[in-house]
């Protein structure tokens with residue numbers, strides 16, 4: 001909690017509370033495990049009291065806003081705050097971001113470019129310890145650019161025949177699809193890991209398909225191998241996640257959205273299963289039993305460009321896992337989900353209705369506003385459009401709709417302490433924005 005800040009909390013727009021509002025996301029939070037998000041923004045845009053989000057309980061958060069108004073910046077602030085929590089709480093949590101744009105590796109660097117602005121907020125630039133994973137086949141390309149990364153892969157056997165068909169956009173009932181499903185299912189029955197070479201050998205052992213179909217299937221798997229995302233064993237969850245760590249999984253080199261969705265589906269499914277196990281162990285501990293196995297932290301899973309993974313009107317490979325397990329049931333086992341999108345209208349409607357915190361930056365498209373309005377909670381006294389109009393066009397300004405306290409808040413998100421990698425490139429020389437800010441401060445003295 002930054003020193004010298006007003007610790008009083010109050011909703012910007014009347015919620016059901018008449019007294020003091022403590023922390024967004026958890027009315028029972030008594031001041032521990034807080035994520036400092038920013039300050040209240042009054043209607044005249046002056047700065048108000050500090051705003052905190054609760055990190056003790058699991059949450060489903062939707063961040064939205066039009067391009068360039070602060071979604072990934074805000075996600076970065078939340079990741080920073082989770083990483084800067086006191087060790088006792090931090091050790092029980094882990095953050096994983098699915099980075100579709102390849103912009104979060106910069107978080108290990110301090111945000112020296114906004115040192116002046118940070119000072120105005122009583123904050124200092126600070127990088128955080130992050131581990132960046134990229135598809136195993138792309139590690140060398142990153143190393144050539146002097147970016148420190150680790151290899152990530154999914155075990156080939158994690159995908160069913162039908163999932164391979166969807167990844168490769170092959171009709172399951174076509175001769176090629178039938179061969180593919182038959183081959184994969186026969187390998188999966190053997191219950192041991194297998195390689196692409198094993199798949200290709202199995203394809204040519206098939207007696208019911210013709211040579212052209214077999215040749216086509218072989219070509220597909222040779223192409224998949226070149227993506228560098230799949231391997232015989234795959235990366236274990238414990239390599240990726242442990243208490244107190246911030247992990248970036250950069251999926252930006254994967255051009256095929258179905259492949260990214262397959263990766264997210266497998267990872268999210270494993271996280272959910274692992275958390276269910278951890279939750280059972282926790283219950284046993286509460287009842288006085290000694291739990292077996294290692295502890296698995298409560299995970300905050302961040303996903304940028306969420307409309308790719310949970311689209312409206314169709315199912316992606318990740319839809320089922322993200323909606324039915326992570327969003328609907330994830331809070332019980334301790335899995336938090338933070339989804340960001342610039343197109344709420346393209347997002348599955350359940351994401352909006354199931355999120356307990358909505359962080360909405362500037363939005364101007366009617367479709368997008370309507371998509372959020374359609375599941376507008378009853379406690380919102382005015383239309384979202386009216387609230388957004390009051391908020392104006394400042395970058396980093398956000399409306400927060402909090403289901404716990406049933407209230408709406410207008411907030412200015414704080415500056416980033418770690419380097420933000422998602423800004424738009426400028427033809428001006430780097431640092432010039434910061435210099436001009438400093439000059440403005442000096443001039444006003």
Ligand SMILES: Nc1ncnc2c1ncn2[C@@H]1O[C@H](COP(=O)(O)OP(=O)(O)OP(=O)(O)O)[C@@H](O)[C@H]1O
Nearest residue numbers: 067068069070071072073342395396413414422423
């Ligand atoms: N809280 C903030 N305070 C100050 N500036 C901000 C804030 N949030 C965003 N900005 C500015 O806006 C720029 C764009 O923000 P950001 O990269 O988060 O956009 P985005 O909404 O994620 O866009 P896209 O949809 O293109 O990914 C940042 O580079 C930064 O300069």
